[in-house]
Amino acid sequence: MINKAGIKKIGILTRDCAGINATIRAVVRSASKCNVKTVGIYKGYEGLIDAEFVDLNRRSVSGIINLGGSMLKTARSKRFRKAKERKKAVKNLKKENIDGLIVVGGNGSLTGAHILFKDYSFPVIGVPATIDNDVNGVGMSVGADTAINVALDALDKIRDTATSLERIFIVEVMGRECGYIALRVALAGGCEEVLLPERSANLKKICKDISAAHKKGKMTWIIVVAEGKAKAVDVGKMITDTIGLETREVVLGHIQRGGSPTAFDRILAARYGNHAVKMLLRGEKGKCVTLKNEKLATIPLRQAIKTKDIEAGDYYQLIKILT
Numbered sequence: 001m002i003n004k005a006g007i008k009k010i011g012i013l014t015r016d017c018a019g020i021n022a023t024i025r026a027v028v029r030s031a032s033k034c035n036v037k038t039v040g041i042y043k044g045y046e047g048l049i050d051a052e053f054v055d056l057n058r059r060s061v062s063g064i065i066n067l068g069g070s071m072l073k074t075a076r077s078k079r080f081r082k083a084k085e086r087k088k089a090v091k092n093l094k095k096e097n098i099d100g101l102i103v104v105g106g107n108g109s110l111t112g113a114h115i116l117f118k119d120y121s122f123p124v125i126g127v128p129a130t131i132d133n134d135v136n137g138v139g140m141s142v143g144a145d146t147a148i149n150v151a152l153d154a155l156d157k158i159r160d161t162a163t164s165l166e167r168i169f170i171v172e173v174m175g176r177e178c179g180y181i182a183l184r185v186a187l188a189g190g191c192e193e194v195l196l197p198e199r200s201a202n203l204k205k206i207c208k209d210i211s212a213a214h215k216k217g218k219m220t221w222i223i224v225v226a227e228g229k230a231k232a233v234d235v236g237k238m239i240t241d242t243i244g245l246e247t248r249e250v251v252l253g254h255i256q257r258g259g260s261p262t263a264f265d266r267i268l269a270a271r272y273g274n275h276a277v278k279m280l281l282r283g284e285k286g287k288c289v290t291l292k293n294e295k296l297a298t299i300p301l302r303q304a305i306k307t308k309d310i311e312a313g314d315y316y317q318l319i320k321i322l323t
C-alpha cells in the first residue's frame, strides 16, 4: 500500500451488527502493515464528541473476527446533529493527531461521515455495515448476510410449529424502511407472502387467497412483514377480523443484528476494511467502499446516503410462483 497522503494515525468509529469486529480487525491490521497507527473511538459519534479514544494494535484485535456487536460499543448521537458539537468532534480528532477517519455503519453513520467531509474537508472513508442493506449504490453491506441467515434459522423453527398445528404465522423482520431482509427471508424460507415497504399490499386479496386455500386444505401460511411496512400484530388482527382464522405473530427484533458473522460477512469485512485503509493512504476522502462486479470500488458518500431503491419485483414473483 502506498502512503501517498502521509497518513500517520487513523481513527475508526462504528455502529453495531455482525461483522463490525471483523472490519475493525481488518482496518487495524491493514494500517499496522503500513506503520500507520489506529485509534478506536468508543460509542460512535458520542465518543468522538467526548474524546473517548483507545489505542488499537494487532494484538488488541485478536480473537474478535467471530464476535458479533462492536468491541468499540456504539450509541445513537443526537448531539452530533448540532454544529457546535461537531466542531468539538473535529477538534478532538485534530488534538489526537488523527489524520484520517473510517466510519463503519449504515445510513445514519455515513450521513455523519459525509457532513464531516463536506463541512470540514476531513479525510473520511465510509464502510457500509448494516443489517438493513439500505446504503444506496452498495450491493452488500457487512452484516446483512448474517441477519438474513439468523432470521431464516428462526423462520425454519417457526415453520415446524406452523406445519404441525396448521397455523397462520406472521413474522416481522427488521430493515427500517428497506424490505431487503424481508424479501430474501421470504424467498429462502419458502413463505407464502411478504409485505414490503417497496410494494403496495392488497390485504383483502391476501385474505381471499388464504380463505380459498384453506377450503382446499392448505392450512399453513407464513407471511413475512418488513417492519417498515406494518406491524405483525396488526396484520394478524386484520386477517382474523376478515376471515375468522386464528393467527400467531412473531417479532424477530434485535436477534437479527447479533450473532457470529457468516463467512460471507467476514470476507466482506476483510475486503472493505483493507480497502478503506488503502483509500485513505491514497489520499481519497468523502467516499464509501463498495463492490462493483465483485471488484472493490468506491462511490461518493453523498451518493451512498441517498434513498436506496430495492428491486423487489423479480424476487416477489418467484415467491408467488413457488408457493
Ligand code: F6P
Pocket: 106, 130, 131, 132, 174, 175, 176, 227, 257
Ligand atoms: O438499522 C438497524 C436497525 O436494527 C433497524 O433494522 C431497526 O429498525 C433499528 O436499527 C432498531 O434500532 P434500535 O436498536 O435503536 O432500536
